[in-house]
Amino acid sequence: MLSNYCKVAATNHGQYCIFTVIKLNSFYNCYKMLYKRQKLYGLLTISALLTITSCVKDPDIGAPIMSCGTPYSIVLPAQTPPMPIPEDNPMTVEGIELGRHLFYEKMLSGDNTLACAGCHLQSEAFADKNKFSIGIDGFIGSRGAMPIANAAWADKYFWDGKANSLEEVVLFPIQSEVEMHESVFKAIKKLQSTEQYPTMFYHAFCDSTITVENMAKAMAQFMRSITSYNYRSLPNLGKDLRNSVQQRGLQVFQDETKGDCFHCHTLTTFTTNFDFFNNGLNEDPSLNPGLAGQTGDPQDVGKFKTPSLLNLRHTAPYMHDGRFQTLREVVDFYDTGFHVSPTLSLDLLKHTKDGKPVARAWTEQDKRDLIAFLITLNDDSLINNPKWSDPNE
Ligand code: HEC
Numbered sequence: 001m002l003s004n005y006c007k008v009a010a011t012n013h014g015q016y017c018i019f020t021v022i023k024l025n026s027f028y029n030c031y032k033m034l035y036k037r038q039k040l041y042g043l044l045t046i047s048a049l050l051t052i053t054s055c056v057k058d059p060d061i062g063a064p065i066m067s068c069g070t071p072y073s074i075v076l077p078a079q080t081p082p083m084p085i086p087e088d089n090p091m092t093v094e095g096i097e098l099g100r101h102l103f104y105e106k107m108l109s110g111d112n113t114l115a116c117a118g119c120h121l122q123s124e125a126f127a128d129k130n131k132f133s134i135g136i137d138g139f140i141g142s143r144g145a146m147p148i149a150n151a152a153w154a155d156k157y158f159w160d161g162k163a164n165s166l167e168e169v170v171l172f173p174i175q176s177e178v179e180m181h182e183s184v185f186k187a188i189k190k191l192q193s194t195e196q197y198p199t200m201f202y203h204a205f206c207d208s209t210i211t212v213e214n215m216a217k218a219m220a221q222f223m224r225s226i227t228s229y230n231y232r233s234l235p236n237l238g239k240d241l242r243n244s245v246q247q248r249g250l251q252v253f254q255d256e257t258k259g260d261c262f263h264c265h266t267l268t269t270f271t272t273n274f275d276f277f278n279n280g281l282n283e284d285p286s287l288n289p290g291l292a293g294q295t296g297d298p299q300d301v302g303k304f305k306t307p308s309l310l311n312l313r314h315t316a317p318y319m320h321d322g323r324f325q326t327l328r329e330v331v332d333f334y335d336t337g338f339h340v341s342p343t344l345s346l347d348l349l350k351h352t353k354d355g356k357p358v359a360r361a362w363t364e365q366d367k368r369d370l371i372a373f374l375i376t377l378n379d380d381s382l383i384n385n386p387k388w389s390d391p392n393e
């Protein structure tokens, strides 16, 4: 029975227990976060995390089980860098499927009405249409939901980089008062009391006792599996652009005297380098310090995560605070609307003079062409792929 779900270790040295390897940094961050919010829960989590999580003996072979579930191999386009996958959370078919159910599970919220998917809608490229997301108590947050595709390749998450792994990400929205407002311990209790989840956790992790750690791992696996590409970016750059307007738009995007967008929104498969920059949204960035709020480094004041430009048709309104409704507003902002401050990115600083943006050498037509190019960067397979859809429908 067990061997159906559990991959047996290559070694045959008899029976022993496997301890989950907890990366010290993610452990510390998780602790830090929980400790800040709920001191008692923080301590409980530490002891839960330190518990041996899998100690399973295969009844048929007698060999130790190194990992559970059927290994999942992800197929990526040739030019895509290998997906970084944490050693202690390999992707499995069962883990991803469990993660998918959890992602669409309303029980993870305080009043059982809001799932992750309530703000990260597949039909909207896993973002939502709201300027600010609305949580279960009707509280409106101060940031827009981020699209989730290709998150596997980033090493910092959220607009201000406050989480260091997708495993860690999961704990924020569940516990956030303005989002799902539920204690993770109550959430796993609810899951444990269902018929379906203990079995699904067993299939994924060889353990039907649900832990916060395994819940986070399953959801992280599901999110890693969500990938999105557009072949109009490198290395097929522009090859299938349908008309000369879009072709010219691509040139404007690349031209350092015109759009000059490509340093941050790199035209690789992801159209972002996942890095953090101050792109001049605020006159006084210290009021909304972004990455600096996490690192404490004055150089990071006003820096936010560079979003992908894939699926812009779905991710409006734009920027972390959803301040722009249209791409036209975004382009005008990069032309003469941005603010100069000490941490402004050098790629924007070079388009300024005497502390003010200087109009670039682009024409009205260039701007229109640029927008025509940007809206070609769509990937409908992300929106339509049934493997990321609601499993209950
Ligand atoms: C109430 C709406 C809401 C719900 C529910 C919600 N999110 Fe989010 N999500 C957001 C917002 C808003 C952000 C950006 C927050 C920030 O940067 O502070 C975000 C950011 C993220 C990111 C970061 C992406 C990146 O590229 O850095 C991930 C991953 C994510 N959410 C996953 C989840 C998961 C998993 C759940 C369920 C456990 C969830 N979200 C539930 C609104 C929501």
Ligand code: HEC
Residues within 6 Å of the ligand: 259, 260, 261, 262, 263, 264, 265, 276, 277, 278, 279, 281, 303, 304, 305, 306, 307, 308, 309, 312, 315, 316, 317, 318, 319, 320, 321, 330, 331, 334, 345, 346, 347, 348
């Ligand atoms: C210095 C790096 C940098 C340059 C250059 C740059 N961007 Fe950005 N871009 C960012 C960052 C960082 C954000 C997110 C800022 C935030 O919300 O706080 C962003 C956000 C955006 C968004 C919003 C996406 C969304 O889903 O919310 C669009 C669209 C965009 N940029 C287009 C462009 C275009 C077009 C150009 C060239 C004219 C350009 N960017 C140049 C760094 C850059």
